[in-house]
Each structure stands twice: as C-alpha cells, then as structure tokens.
Amino acid sequence: MSVRTSPSAPDPSATLEAATWALAALIATLDEAATKPLAEVLAADPQRTAVLEAAGLAQRDGDTLTLHPAYQYADGPSYRSSAQARLSSLRQAVAAAAGESGTAGWADHDDEVLRNQGRASAGTGRALATKVVPALPGLAARLAEPGSRILDVGTGIAALALALAEAFPEAEVVGIDIMERVLRLAREELATAGPAADRITLRHMDVAAVSDQAVYDLIWLPAPFLPEPILTQALPRLIEALKPGAWLVVGTNPAPADGLRRAVAGWQSVRNGGNTYDADRTTEALTTYGLKDQQRFPTVPGGPVLVAAQRP
Structure with missing residues (x-):
C-alpha cells in the first residue's frame, strides 16, 4: 500500500522562533554592555554574537564587529534601560503565549516585570x-x-x-x-x-x-x-x-x-x-x-x- 504525501508549506513560525532567540541575544548583550566594554562583550560569546550578526543586529567594519547604530548608547545606564525595556516586552509575550490573562493591565504582572519596566x-x-x-x-x-x-x-x-x-x-x-x-x-x-x-x-x-x-x-x-x-x-x-x-x-x-x-x-x-x-x-x-x-x-x-x- 502506498502512502500519499503532499508538499508541505514552509513553517512561518520557524522564522519567528529564530527572531525570538535573536532578541534574547540582543537583550543579553545590551545588559552586559552596561558594565563592560561592548567589544569585550561581543568577543566573549562568539555563538551569541554570530546570531546578532546573522540577524543584522551587529555588523562588521573590516575586522571590527559592533552593534547596529540603533543599539549603541552613550553610557552604561542607557544600555541597561534599553535591555530592561526589551526584557519586559519579552516577558509579557511569554505570559501571553502561556495563556495568562492580560485584561487587568499591569496588575497582572509579577514584581520582576514591574521592576524591569520601571527601571527602563x-x-x-x-x-x-x-x-x-x-x-x-x-x-x-x-x-x-x-x-x-x-x-x-x-x-x-x-x-x-x-x-x-x-x-x-x-x-x-x-x-x-x-x-x-x-x-x-x-x-x-x-x-x-x-x-x-x-x-x-x-x-x-x-x-x-x-x-x-x-x-x-x-x-x-x-x-x-x-x-x-x-x-x-x-x-x-x-x-x-x-x-x-x-x-x-x-x-x-x-x-x-x-x-x-x-x-x-x-x-x-x-x-x-x-x-x-x-x-x-x-x-x-x-x-x-x-x-x-x-x-x-x-x-x-x-x-x-x-x-x-x-x-x-
């Protein structure tokens, strides 16, 4: 008996899942750059940095690798605020994926989300x-x-x-x-x-x-x-x-x-x-x-x- 198969369409969620990991890489990099030189942060985790580069979040100029200009800030607190704002959004997205209600607004979120959003x-x-x-x-x-x-x-x-x-x-x-x-x-x-x-x-x-x-x-x-x-x-x-x-x-x-x-x-x-x-x-x-x-x-x-x- 033969089994009929049909071509399957590409799964769009695979790209979305990869983008989620790229966002996670960006958040972690920004957070570390609040207290360390950016070049040191990028060099310390080559696999994570490769994700940033593949996503267009980091770019090379000759042998020098740096973040996209949109994510280069003047001081450590600005790197930290940017990281925390994106982490807060990501936590909210995870809560939505888990089916947690959001209709009551910020009262729905735990203290850690409130702290992240506030510090941002x-x-x-x-x-x-x-x-x-x-x-x-x-x-x-x-x-x-x-x-x-x-x-x-x-x-x-x-x-x-x-x-x-x-x-x-x-x-x-x-x-x-x-x-x-x-x-x-x-x-x-x-x-x-x-x-x-x-x-x-x-x-x-x-x-x-x-x-x-x-x-x-x-x-x-x-x-x-x-x-x-x-x-x-x-x-x-x-x-x-x-x-x-x-x-x-x-x-x-x-x-x-x-x-x-x-x-x-x-x-x-x-x-x-x-x-x-x-x-x-x-x-x-x-x-x-x-x-x-x-x-x-x-x-x-x-x-x-x-x-x-x-x-x-």
Whole structure:
C-alpha cells in the first residue's frame, strides 16, 4: 500500500522562533554592555554574537564587529534601560503565549516585570532632562528655581522620578500611581537611592482624580499605559494642574510602519489596559485643550515619541 504525501508549506513560525532567540541575544548583550566594554562583550560569546550578526543586529567594519547604530548608547545606564525595556516586552509575550490573562493591565504582572519596566523608564527620565527640557522655552530656568515642581504620572517604581530629581536638584518631584503594590516597590528602590530621593513624594492616586490647580512646572504623562476613558478624563485635569507657561510632556507610541507591528501594538496595549493613541492623535488632543507650541521628540528608532505642549 502506498502512502500519499503532499508538499508541505514552509513553517512561518520557524522564522519567528529564530527572531525570538535573536532578541534574547540582543537583550543579553545590551545588559552586559552596561558594565563592560561592548567589544569585550561581543568577543566573549562568539555563538551569541554570530546570531546578532546573522540577524543584522551587529555588523562588521573590516575586522571590527559592533552593534547596529540603533543599539549603541552613550553610557552604561542607557544600555541597561534599553535591555530592561526589551526584557519586559519579552516577558509579557511569554505570559501571553502561556495563556495568562492580560485584561487587568499591569496588575497582572509579577514584581520582576514591574521592576524591569520601571527601571527602563530611567532612560526616558534622562532623555527628558538632557534633550527635552533644554529645548522647551523657559523650562530649564523654571526647574532651576527652588521649589519648582514636577509631576510624574504612573510613577511605577519611581525610576523616572529619581532621574528627574537627580537632574534638577532644586525641584520637588511628585510621583503618583494607582497601584499600591508598585508604590511599595518604589519605596524599596528609593530607600537606597541617595539624597535625591528625599525630594520625591509618592502618592497612591488615580490620575483622573488629580485636582491641583496651577502647581507644576513640568508634568510627565506616559499616555500608552492609561485606558482611553481615564486618559480622556485626566488630560483636562493635568492641564489645569500646570502653572501658566509650564509644559506637559506626553509619551506616545509612533504609528507602526507595517501591519504586523500595528497589530502587535494594539494587542499589547489592550492586554496592558492601555489605549491606542499615537503621536498624531495626542497632538490633536492637546491642541483641542488649548495648549500651544507643540513639539515632538523622537527617541530610539521605532521607539516612543515624546509630545510636548505649553499651557498659555
């Protein structure tokens, strides 16, 4: 008896699985490069580095091998933040593959995921301090005044709040978060963080309940992490909390360039209890609420876009 066989189509998941390992190689390399010279890290594990090269994540110039320019950073903390951001996303993907529910948002994730995501935000704090604040008229001078105030919405483990407190030694930083559990982690982090932590106040608060009037010189709002109804309620309250002439900076996602990334971004946002606002929609909303002088600050290629606007 003969057995009939039919040609089988290539398995697309094989490429996806290989890409997952390439991402793992990148994360491990970035993490090690936070404390060691990049050339030493690449030379120490030739097999891992071969994966990076095959994936186009590393490249040769003669006998010199280095990472793709998108993954070369100025200092160790930036390498560490980049690694932790990607590790957090990978952990979330593993949770989704295991069938774990994501509908309750960040409360679904364990402490390690929250720490990884939070520590990655330190890189955003440094970008705010070194790139965004100096480019916004009058803001650096405001934050140099004793008693100036910054609001960090969704402070998480307070890594971004700490980066801002360190960068602006005259400013008081208020970090709010709706999750008491993550604020417990924040207190643990700040307990060993040095004197800048003394100027950080943590509050257990829903951003939609902010009622301050003309208090803050700078407000940081990571929009993708908020459910859309909450974001809609929060925006006018946060604008009222700004002093006249002060600035709101909103972290947004860029519009994905292809269908796969667009679909993944939508799934990930919904799983984490967020929304699908992108930089364009955010800019339109800020204009509607009467803010002026909108500016955009791209971060890494394909990464968040920071949208800044000033209260008249």
